[in-house]
Amino acid sequence: MRKINVIPLPNKITYLGGETETAAPETSVCESLGEEEYILTVDKDGTKLAGGSEKALFYGMQTLRQLGKSCPCIRIEDKPAFPYRGFMLDTVRHIFSIEDTKKLIDAAASVKMNVMHWHLTDDQGFRFFSSRRTDATKKGSVREKSNFGKLKESGSYGGYFTPEEMKEIVDYCAERYITVIPEFDIPGHTSAMLHAYPHLSCTGGPIDIKTCQGIFDDILCAGKDETFETVFDILSDIIEIFPSEYIHIGGDEAPKKRWKNCPDCQKRIADEGLKNEEELQGWFTNKVVEFLESNGRKSVVWNESLRSGLVKNSLVQMWMDRKKDSVAYANKGGKIIVSDFFHYYCDYPYGMTPLAKTYNFDPILKGIKNSNSVVGVEAPIWTEYINNFDRLCFMCFPRFTAVAETGWTEKQNKNVGDFCRRFEKYSDILSEIGITPSPASEWNPSPLKRLKIISFLLGLLDRE
Ligand SMILES: [Zn+2]
Structure with a gap:
């Protein structure tokens, strides 16, 4: 049969x-x-x-x-295994057009995904047009060049999405029952914003829009009230464009070096009775969460935001959590989304993250007591090394589709071999949409090939 x-x-x-x-x-x-x-x-x-x-x-x-x-x-x-089934698109490191983004949305809809997480601000560019704070976009959206490891591009690179374009994406998604969750990443990953507003840093700047990948010391100053006035203005613009229940406010990779040496941040720590700079980030996050809640919205944060122990009411996106804070948060009644770096990050080569590894990953993390605390899964694509849509599709397909299946199909009904068989037929739909997935020969490289790819990557890291 x-x-x-x-x-x-x-x-x-x-x-x-x-x-x-x-x-x-x-x-x-x-x-x-x-x-x-x-x-x-x-x-x-x-x-x-x-x-x-x-x-x-x-x-x-x-x-x-x-x-x-x-x-x-x-x-x-x-009916689905999980209520949250998403993908994340980084349009900061490289920009993807509205037309190409719609193709990703069509593909996501065809496999019953219901969230598009749109990463709009970071160190290398501010791609959200803020009507209240136009300088954030005007001064923060163009970098001098791009120097992402082996992907180097001379000449300036930039751009941003207008309110009309973002609304177009919101509407396109809504017609396909997909919610757009925009991400305004704070207090770290804010070099582009601080280039426009150096007085919101701890040092006063000047601060460059970054041209390479990394984690950078300059982050928003938590001691200055004007930081919050600016952040709330930008969030007000975001709220006007995006009707989603949740707004993502980042919180990942925020080094504390500047806060340790900033009189304003230290004064804030003393005034608020906080123990240290980690608690200051918790306080910062809670202040932003309260602002969102006063506007009828909820927050999503990356798992680092839990380090202070102060964050209570956010949906937490687990990506790389060595201290298992996300599991502890879930076991105390919090809700989490799983985007495990080693399994779901689509920017890593198939040699490092073969398709079977992505497909077979169980998002009910070890130690989780109540599986309902995991609301779902999300496959992120970061684009430092991806500067065209064909490459993006090569990296994301079939992985997006594999994560979509994990989000929908009960674990006992899943089988990677059967998935690969079905994907062959499903790729006709991708081709109608205008997406070319990676060929089956790429998906699960032999151990020898994997070793070569991993050694090559480690070699690259050594040189940097
Ligand atoms: Zn400061």
Whole structure:
């Protein structure tokens, strides 16, 4: 009997015997089903689709589309394993056009992803156009050159997204039941913003927009009230453009060197009765979280924000958490998204992160007591080494699709070999969208090839 080729694999499939043609379905919204749950029946009597909401019907339609013109007679009862299924696009290190971003959104929608996390600000550029603080964008969006390891580009590089362009992406996503979560990364990764506003640093600057990757000492000064006035203005602009319940406020990789030597930051530590600079970051985050909450929004933060022990009400994105703070946070009732660096970061070569490693990773991290505290998964693509869309697609596909399947399909129904078989057929949909995935020969390199790639990467690190 022919098996169906659907990604993500539906959770309950009943083969009814025989083959039939698919047709435009009779649809109905059914209140007894969950918001993302649908039942699709294709048999000799026709094609019927019931869903718990319009969104669920959309998901049923994605399944139907992948079934093709004819398929085995079938009844599919399906709902996702996790409520949060996302991808992250870094448009700071390299910019990807609205048109190409829409292709990624189409691909994400076709595999029932429901979040696009848009990384808009960082050391190498400020790509969000802020109407209240126009200098952040005007002065912070163009770097002199690019020097990302082996990817060097002479000449200035820059650009930003206008409010109209960002709204266009928000609307495009909404039509596909995808929420855009914008990221304004603070207090670290703010060189571009500090280039525009050097007085918001601890030293007063001047501060350059960075032309290479790395972690940089200059971060927003937590001791100066004007820092918060500026941050809140920019967040107010973000809130006006993005209707998402959650706003990502970064919090990763914030070195404390400047704060240790800054009289304003030290005064803040004393005034607020904080123990040290880690607690100052916790205090900083909470102040921003309170601002968001007063505007009816919630926050997402990278896992480093937990180091102070002060952050309470944020959704935490775990990426590399050596001290297991995210697990402890989840076990105290917090919610986390899993984007484990070693498994889900799509910017690393397949030699380091083979497809099977990505696919087989269990987001219910070791030590998690209640699996409901993991709300979902997200596959990030950082773009220091990626300056064109073809390369981006090579790195992200099939990985995005593998993470989407982990987000939707229950663990006991997953199988990497079967996924690879189904991906071959699914790649027709990517090709309709205008995306070329990496060829199957790249996905799971032999141990010898992996060793060569890893040695090569370590060699590169040694030289820097
Ligand atoms: Zn300071």
